[in-house]
Amino acid sequence: MKNLGEPETLHAVRERLWTVEPGDLPRWGTMSVGQMIRHLGLAYDMSLGNFVAAPVKGPPPWLLKFAALKVNMNWPPNVRTTPELKRAIQQAVPQDSLDADIMETAARMEELASGLRYAPSHPMFGAMKPADWLRWGYLHADHHLRQFGR
Structure with a gap:
């Protein structure tokens, strides 16, 4: 299964x-595209321990993790996210910052992939x-890139 630890998948x-x-x-x-890129960047920050999100109530974590990471299928549209990530992306995203935001997000993704x-x-x-984390990092990016037809 694809993950960010594979150089060709990361690329x-x-x-x-x-x-x-x-x-x-x-x-x-x-x-928006800008919010999605910022969402990915913050989520990678979370995976690295730089951004903390409180545990979300719902189905047992082991069950969600198995379904999301081990079952080989695309994640469904409109999967819920943490309140902390929702609040962070509600801020206005200047369109002229997209290239810089992509660079930051890619750097965080590479840091996760570095292990x-x-x-x-x-x-x-x-x-x-x-x-x-490496599997999640791929699937999360794939989910949001498909959201925008990429």
Whole structure:
């Protein structure tokens, strides 16, 4: 299964990030391209332990983690996110910052792929191992890039 620890997968996701355009419209959801890129960047910050999101109430974390990371299928549209990430992307995103935001997001993605550090847990999936974070990092980016037809 694809993950960011595979150099060819990391390269392909980076290339897809650079194909988004400011005027792209989402196939689902309400985020703009700029908000989506910022959302990915903050989520990678969370995976690295730089941004903390409280655990989310819902189905058992082990079940969500299994369904999201081990079942080989595309994530469905409109998957909920943490309140902290929702609040962070509600801020206005200047369109002229898209290139800089993509560079920052790609750098965080590469840092995750480097394997040097990871957060101990995910707010919905609970305890995470390095392999879990690498799989999540690919699937999360893939989900949002498909959201914008990329």
